[in-house]
Amino acid sequence: MSREWAAEAIRLVEADANRSADTHLLPFPLPARWGIDLYLKDESSHPTGSLKHRLARSLFLYALCNGWIGPDTTIVEASSGSTAVSEAYFARMLGLDFIAVMPAATSPEKISLIEFQGGKCHLVADPTAVVATAQRLAADLGGHFMDQFTYAERATDWRGNNNIAESVYAQLALERYPEPAWIVVGAGTGGTSATIGRYTRYRRFATRLAVVDPEGSAFFPAYEKKDWTVSTGRGSRIEGIGRPSVEPSFQPAVVDRMIHVPDAASIAAMRAGSAVLGRRVGGSTGTNLWGAFGLIAEMLREGRGGSVVTLICDGGERYADTYYSDAWVADQGLSITPFFHAVDLFLSTGEWSGGS
Incomplete structure (x- = not known):
């Protein structure tokens, strides 16, 4: 890398x-x-309109400093919306593809915001399967699963x-x-x-x-x-x-x-x-x-x-x-x-x- x-x-x-x-x-x-x-x-x-802008910035810095993201890495996240909007913003800033895996019931307004930031949405009928689906998708694409639910507490300097x-x-x-x-x-x-x-x-x-x-x-x-x-x-x-x-x-x-x-x-x-x-x-x-x-x-x-x-x-x-x-x-x-x-x-x- x-x-x-x-x-x-x-x-x-x-x-x-x-x-x-x-x-x-x-x-x-x-x-x-x-x-x-x-x-x-x-x-x-925040520029992307929610608390999750802070989280997305921290997650990207954490992944970059750990060597997990390169110039051709597809970013995948499991998100009900706001984190995905913010991560799509940073992915586009870096010229990276971004896919949000989210429950099918996510509001249309949030889906539109993700797409506006250049991201793609992968909807899942079962909300309990979102994380597993994101993991599989990232593996299939050779991308990086950001995994906000694991890394949120360690990516920010408390x-x-x-x-x-x-x-x-x-x-x-x-x-x-x-x-x-x-x-x-x-x-x-x-x-x-x-x-x-x-x-x-x-x-x-x-x-x-x-x-x-x-x-x-x-x-x-x-x-x-x-x-x-x-x-x-x-x-x-x-x-x-x-x-x-x-x-x-x-x-x-x-x-x-x-x-x-x-x-x-x-x-x-x-x-x-x-x-x-x-x-x-x-x-x-x-x-x-x-x-x-x-x-x-x-x-x-x-x-x-x-x-x-x-x-x-x-x-x-x-x-x-x-x-x-x-x-x-x-x-x-x-x-x-x-x-x-x-x-x-x-x-x-x-x-x-x-x-x-």
């Missing part, structure tokens, strides 16, 4: 980071009398180097609560929660990490049972988070609390949050907000002030025909009204019913 080609490829990927501004940390309006601040790290402002955790704390430095009580994230690969959990411990912060998990995902039941072989046998309806089995990148020891979030609650919180922010956010952001609202209500009951941070994982324009479609929600057999009322009650009074 050409060292000269690899050096130039690394320069191109690093240059993308160098010319990209950091993502914003947006305040989410809460009543001043609560004495609690909620912030949303807006990862939708001690710093402008990772997402370091960025959050730097942006909170002048706020009244610069050390958050909670950071709330979902788990797809588990890489983001691993990075944040490790960083807070390394920097000796008291911040606790909550991981929210949607229906159909193995992370929450496995965490409850302390059984990491748990498998649900089905995929998540909330794209980008949740997995049928516990992935190697998920590091449960750095997680302080797992929160199970019904899919109807994710969609209700997504829509309510979008109304407050004046812009559409994605379904996994709704999952994050639902978890953050419950923790803030708990802080209120206990009379504790402080700050809570979560993520806008991607924009809602990718889900116009799914999460924002009343017809799609009805076809899924979901009733979001009770959860929407729960969010409305919380935002006006601080009381939390959890949708019950």
Whole structure:
């Protein structure tokens, strides 16, 4: 493999980071009398529109520095959408072919985004077969399987180097609560929660990490049972988070609390949050907000002030025909009204019913 080609490829990927501004940390309006601040790290402002841009950049650098990618390597990834969009962007930057293996139920908007970035989509009917299919396809093509679910937690430098955790704390430095009580994230690969959990411990912060998990995902039941072989046998309806089995990148020891979030609650919180922010956010952001609202209500009951941070994982324009479609929600057999009322009650009074 050409060292000269690899050096130039690394320069191109690093240059993308160098010319990209950091993502914003947006305040989410809460009543001043609560004495609690909620912030949303807006990862939708990356060049490819999601949190996964960070992951894709790290995965490419990791693979390049390990000598796994050359000038003729076809890149293959197992992805429900956003990681594939970002990896397709970097593959095209390096002049490489890219194939995303994904569940057939992935939103048409995400498929179009992957194709816009020059990638090809290989759809699989069984969501539990996506990884195995990607492995076989990469082997057949003599390509490289990026394997985000294995390498997410090791490809990012969790001690710093402008990772997402370091960025959050730097942006909170002048706020009244610069050390958050909670950071709330979902788990797809588990890489983001691993990075944040490790960083807070390394920097000796008291911040606790909550991981929210949607229906159909193995992370929450496995965490409850302390059984990491748990498998649900089905995929998540909330794209980008949740997995049928516990992935190697998920590091449960750095997680302080797992929160199970019904899919109807994710969609209700997504829509309510979008109304407050004046812009559409994605379904996994709704999952994050639902978890953050419950923790803030708990802080209120206990009379504790402080700050809570979560993520806008991607924009809602990718889900116009799914999460924002009343017809799609009805076809899924979901009733979001009770959860929407729960969010409305919380935002006006601080009381939390959890949708019950």
